[in-house]
Amino acid sequence: MWGAQGTLYRSLRSEIEKCRRKHSYTFSKLGELTGINPGSLSEILNGNPPRAMTIGQLDAFAKVFGREQGWLYELYTEECLSEQRISRPRLIPYLIRCVEVGRKDCIEAAVPILLENPKNILILFTLAEQLYEKGQLKESVPFYEYVIENEKDSYSDHFVMSQYRLFRVVLGTNTEENWENVIRFSPYRNRLPENNQLDALFQLAKICFALQKWERSEQYADELRLLADTVYRHELDRMKRNKKGEALKTERHLVYYYGMGHLYKSVTLEMQGLYEEAKQYVQVYTDLGWFELLDEDGRKEVERFKVWAKANSYTLEVLSGNTSIIEEYANYLDSLPTNEVLAGLNAIMKSANTYHFCVDEILERFASQIASFDQFTEAIGLDRHLRFRYQMAIYEFGKGRIERGIEETIYCLSLADLLNRHDEALTYIALFGWLGNLNKRIANQNELGS
Template sequence: MKDHDLILSDLAREAEMNPGTMSSIINGNRTLSVDQLDRITQAMGYPVGYYYERYVSEYLAEANPNWRRMSPFIHNCAKLNKLDCIHDVVNLLMDKLGYSESLFELAEELFREGLYEAATILYENVAMSEKKQYSERLAICQYRLFQTRQGDNQEKNYEAAVQFEIYVDRLDEIEQLDALKDLANTYRSLRKWDKVELFAKALGDKAKIQYNMEQQRHPSKKENAKKPSFPLFAYWAFSHLLRDEVCEAHKDYEKALQHTYTYGDLSWVKETDEITMEWKRRYKEWAEANAYVNKLHAGEIGVLNDYVAFFSSRKEETLPGLDNVIEAANRFNLNVDHILNKFQTGILAMRDKHEGVGVYNKQFIIERYVHFIFELAVYYFNKNNFADGFTFLLSCLEKSTLVNNKSYIIKCVKLYESYLEYASFETKAAYRNLINKVDEDGA
């Protein structure tokens, strides 16, 4: 006020506040809310949040915790990504008893808004305060932490899954369906097939029980029952789709086909609403795709053209489709240059775009892409096309390093050493740079 020659009413007007309220704040007779702090900060020409660190240390740390002031402050910090301030406030609150439930509810609110980093701080602290209790709240915290920790680093994805899986049974029966689905998907992207089988079977069993209970439930009670994210039969069908993939990975194509035909026939589902019909259509389509895949991997090369025609018109199936084709080409020594040429533009576009597509999450897409370009490198080496072979091998090594996939890093090193004599000076230099990067990252 002195610097800008303002009287109290001028500052109040700039901050869009009542002069009496402003007077009480300045004279220390009124507590300062975060909304009032934001208004005054902007009136002074500073961005919102400019004084948040001082607000914590000079005001909140000295006052008795007041949730009505703390809650909006944490929310604002979340939106401004002021995570250190959230840490400080939560530490103040966790020293006091009785704030665990409030922090949990706020964490759920932040999670729904997509403010995952801030929500994670709250979940971690609530989980820490309840770690000795066999509570559903603790299980939900661990589930949310598992969800927020899923990213590009596959080692960390694995660690998060292992940490969470012991809490699944503590969730309520409906929440367990999504949790089992998410766990199975993570292990699927890591090709941990024994884990996929374990959680897929549990998912199928629980979904079947819930579906039968839903059918027997009185119509008046169905409205109040907790609803899952997807129709109950879709979880059951997904468990068989996962087990289809497990059998395929173990080269048991006959058993894989049995699972394919199981989830492809959903004629027993009684509902006829729009959502149900859409899911039935999807599973019928996936069953058709995976029937092609299992027959192809089993050596029925005659289905190749039909399979390519199938995934050519379905964007989300292009990467899995090409991956299956190139894997079969390497196994049975097929020439699929004409197929690769057809999708040349799409293959190049895949290099930098790895977002989730349709039902495939980002982790699945990344892993499938890494597997695909490794198989492409093998394909070109088998054809003595060393230039393209090394191009895709180095691309695979680079991507594997970025996502910390040690299994593929080792595969790439072994493949490189097998064809080292054919590597150009430039290729050797590029390889050394990537290996140095692997060492730096500690992979």
């Protein structure tokens, strides 16, 4: 335990006083240099009892005395914590500064004292939220973990929100870790407030799609469609009845979640080979202009969905064997950003391998875009890139271009390793079977020739 409160106060202040005398600063001069009112300064250093100082004031002392950031932080804890009280106005800024200057030791000393009273879990949650809102996402993780590890009520708002924040923060490119993250968070998704639940379902559908968990992605897409429709009807009713209360605040416009529910429903059906069923859901987000709650941002989203719907309609036609529109589709892809080009070429390559037609001219036409596919670092982009390279390997081997086929296969193995999808390695290694089949054909032809 900590020593007597007065002892630590004097220890903190004696260090400051020692530096003041060393520099021969009067209270007036020190006040001038630190920006602290001389009267307040006297109360902080000589008051009985002394006036508590803020972490900003301690940092001002450190700067004036030429000390490093985090100076005397180990002695500052008692300004915030004692057996009798906890000062949230001083504690939270102090812990945030500990994070910023790397004083992990001070955090580890303060947290156990806080957790002696379960009510203080809310302080740690508040701290985590402030870090999260400031964009210090990785720094917020330990505090959300403290909440999850110590809160016994798994239905409490701060417990569920901590689960959600961790889910969002730790998503990366590692397939196994992302799947574990989905499993860990998904049981809590329906306990979130509706505004966060919309985004959680979207993220779950998205990451499961990248993980090629088609049925799970479809499940979350269905949940998202239902919830977005329910929220839309509720908000529309509230607006028409002029009911009091603020509109539901969501991370993206509500029309985005409505459209994404149908988009992920369509693409998961596509990946399961259910092209005709997928077309029905594409039609829903082809034109969302009927949505009655649109503002400028909402209208922009509607236009984006029009683009995606047109591209996905082409995709489904090509995958269904309609090769007559390949050139038209390629012309359309020319007007789209690189990530959409990648998705489109995926469909064209898969169709070419299924229906055995040549797309060499298209590959040459999009050579510069294909060369830039390495720019994708997010899970769904990497997954698309991997699937494209797999189709490319099949195509090149099928054309008898062995060296290119080998290059594409090695590319697949490299991307699978990056995504930590080592269980798929045999799938890509099996591509080398083209070599064996080709050698057999050559050998048979030589025998017939002789």
